[in-house]
Amino acid sequence: MNTTFDPATTPVCQSCGMPLTQPDQLGRHADGTPNPEYCVYCCPEGEEKMTGTLEEMIDFCVPVEVKLGLFPDEPSARAALSAYLPTLRRWKK
Numbered sequence: 001m002n003t004t005f006d007p008a009t010t011p012v013c014q015s016c017g018m019p020l021t022q023p024d025q026l027g028r029h030a031d032g033t034p035n036p037e038y039c040v041y042c043c044p045e046g047e048e049k050m051t052g053t054l055e056e057m058i059d060f061c062v063p064v065e066v067k068l069g070l071f072p073d074e075p076s077a078r079a080a081l082s083a084y085l086p087t088l089r090r091w092k093k
């Protein structure tokens with residue numbers, strides 16, 4: 001990841017790796033309280049409702065992160081995400 005945030009001090013979504021820098025970016029538990037482990041896109045209504053595979057997450061994130069300017073093109077984004085996302089808690093076996 002060639003972003004400027006420091007992953008050691010900035011919490012990131014444990015599903016997609018998005019840095020969570022604003023309270024409104026936090027996910028939600030099923031009862032509506034904030035879930036600081038995940039972003040609101042991955043986890044809008046509780047971890048029980050989270051679906052999809054790692055491959056689907058990578059396919060979803062690649063064009064988004066290129067569009068955001070985090071990567072210059074899709075192959076470099078896919079290579080970085082394929083290495084990074086499996087280190088996040090949701091995808092660890």
Ligand SMILES: [Zn+2]
Nearest residue numbers: 013016039042
């Ligand atoms: Zn997320």
